[in-house]
Amino acid sequence: MLNAVGREIPEEIGGRKLKPYNGPFSFKPKGRLHPPPLKAVFPDESKLLPSIKDAIKKVGLEDGMTISFHHHLRNGDAVVNMVMEEIAKMGIKDIKLAPTALFPVHEPLIEHIKNGVITSIEGSLNGPIGEYVSKHGLKEPVVLRSHGGRARAVRRGDLHIDVAFIAAPIADEYGNCNGMLGKSAFGAMGFAYADAMHADNVVIITDNLQPYPVTPISIPQIYVDYVVEVESIGDPSGIQTGTMRITRSPARLNIAKNVVKFLAKAGVIKDGFSFQAGAGGISLAVTKFLHEYMKENGIVGDFVMGGITGFVVDMLHDGTIRKILDAQTFDLKAVESMSQDEEHVEVSHMMFGDPHTCGCVVNRQHACFLGATEVDLDFNVNVNTHSDGLLLHGIGGHQDAAAGSDVTVITIPLLRGRLPVIRKEVTTVSTPHHTVDVVVTDRGIAVNPEREDLIEAVKGKIEIMDIEELYKKAISLAGEPKEPRFKDDIVALIEYRDGTILDVVRGVA
């Protein structure tokens, strides 16, 4: 079947019937949420267990079950490896791993994949595990989802979690916890909400057990079966990865300036202006320049949704924005702000971007600024695979922000090294062209022809060009890029946030 971005989707794979993507707002769900089991914990029962092994035994983890993790500690996380090592030692096999995302720090999992401890994965793959999947495949295709899409899948039961292991930098022995306090504080705990509320069993793993009741309460005790204290849940400095420094490249700074200029000329930046801030080097620069522009012009925004960084905190502190809604915190300055600033508010990823709720935060965003690995002539965006075909990144909140925001801006350099970023066709469709409005490069700006309103709004105020022109410019500089050498086997599915299928990823020879 061809879907609405022209990709061929098989009708079925590994026993799962696939529904092709049919436009961003075409699918209204029927039915009810996936309900978790009723429990009863009586007054004298303790939830505190001496080790992860005890927790694995107590929840009755068995071959073939699904376990989940959040990635708020990003490349500093220690919990996934710790739990998987214990599971492997206990001889449990055929686990479906459902992390919100994996990072280079999780490379040891490859051994567990080779040994049959992990046989399938639903979650974002950043780095080595993705490369392994591209080259070798798993028993079933990996399922990649956006942040909002994953929350949806968990709430709807498409992704049924037997045991959620939730890392917490502070918790009490009854399971109340948050991400804001403690030596391993990572800020918002947005990913953990859906898992805590829908998994059959919930285990809190903390390195900072404090007297009952721990507050603020992000995950409340009523969802928590067991609590385990460990030496360390990870290294919070790993939150801030290389992509999270503001760009120093003059060309990229120019992209950021042009984003603000475009939005200003289009009349989008006015009182109440609300946007989603990303954490890539260009996005950070956009935030900084937006801040300057809004301050100079006395504009006060309603909220910034994030992935929150110190750059956004600065906007809150000087009153340029009224509130921060934070589902995932991207640097330590923002972590500190969350525990101190009343108007820096934690929200879940259900609230951030689950399309099958009564409306998520992205619906209220006037603009978002997102990076891309590739953009094509139709305005489809690829963030998952590199141009060699390797599956090296997750979707993040890309699809969600693009679908919800009034104006979705993609910020890219025309060339990355010797590779043109604008292509005839993206290697993988991660975010569909229906939700992508503007592409800002260091050599010019293109607007999706579907957005006649935007083209009209900036006419005569800022130069825009056809995306074909940008493409030709790139090709003339770097030549046509080599096509990746794909095999036939499908190693991953790219789900759209509503559960339909946007694209498949094939193995790389």
Place this chain on the structure above:
Amino acid sequence: MLNAVGREIPEEIGGRKLKPYNGPFSFKPKGRLHPPPLKAVFPDESKLLPSIKDAIKKVGLEDGMTISFHHHLRNGDAVVNMVMEEIAKMGIKDIKLAPTALFPVHEPLIEHIKNGVITSIEGSLNGPIGEYVSKHGLKEPVVLRSHGGRARAVRRGDLHIDVAFIAAPIADEYGNCNGMLGKSAFGAMGFAYADAMHADNVVIITDNLQPYPVTPISIPQIYVDYVVEVESIGDPSGIQTGTMRITRSPARLNIAKNVVKFLAKAGVIKDGFSFQAGAGGISLAVTKFLHEYMKENGIVGDFVMGGITGFVVDMLHDGTIRKILDAQTFDLKAVESMSQDEEHVEVSHMMFGDPHTCGCVVNRQHACFLGATEVDLDFNVNVNTHSDGLLLHGIGGHQDAAAGSDVTVITIPLLRGRLPVIRKEVTTVSTPHHTVDVVVTDRGIAVNPEREDLIEAVKGKIEIMDIEELYKKAISLAGEPKEPRFKDDIVALIEYRDGTILDVVRGVA
């Protein structure tokens, strides 16, 4: 069938099979929660409606459906009457009303009962509607539940809500709201959580629409279908009813002093001491004396759960307790504290007392002090019916606090007017003797003989007597009370918090 407090329970009533109460911790639930429907609200859709009538139309309210309300505004609530009047005008009939509680201010509902607009009620009845039910009955028996038990019933689907109408003193047009801010601020919104999360449709009714996003977020937008702005949701001064003033009676002050003395002698009041504070005149006095005792002895408590009043706020402010967990706020000083004190934390009634979670707050309480209409020689407690048999009060958190707390203290005068409060048998069993430990009166203290540990702990330190002695003392002063004149028809069921049946209430001649 005889249940575990010796009450005869019919096997079935109105098509519902009844499960008899069998002890406080005997029933482990099977199965899963009641899941609400999946929704999809797309970016350009608005939730704001011009009137309650429009909301009733939009949610498709029909004859025979169930609607719910919270009672945080207590006797100041205007929303129940407003919505029911609109429903009556629209000609909708046979509504099942599922308020958390009704108060004297809701007396106009009697007309809707007479006219067949309301034909059944599941919820607490305080005052005139209760009296009406005692005298006339409804089509089906009214179901009374504790606060925790109601949350359980909603989460489990025993009480399926078609439309939850939630009064909010501040909300944005997308439905984010809290109870702490605005001219009608009432503090915690604990009752609304279960309804918002499990009802098929959710309508926020506010008198204070503020720009998006309203924070703190008690009920998040993802659960809210529609928002309606009205002139006024009620009068927050109605929160503080007559029972919420500290007693001035020397005899009752003496009861309060003896409670503190008993707990002190029993060794219960030490660092970490956590308790549930009530709002009756004697409970307030207990809180005050506890405060003094803890302060004098340098004891710092972990938390107070409530029903929170200014007396508890005082304890927080001077460091006698570390935290307040607040599901329902009982005076305006406490309302103010909730919006200002970081350690005064809102919790839901699922968290407060739902027994079919992974453990609720009551499980962590060292003590609670509760009032009673009657106590019997077995230590059963009645809070629902007066000695003339009229159904005049709800269960409140009575069952929950009693079940969870290490030491449950009932504070009563020996006589109320000319009526003995200790009886051979209570008129109605609201809280079972298995969870009642100590009865403190103005004429002596009795300890449940099942609590040998407590009797041992206070031996030689404080005088205790047999409850039979207290009973005889009361009878010798006031004579045997008249028995109420009951009819055969069952007008109400008293559910235990786990959904089993503790007792039935019969009509009064």
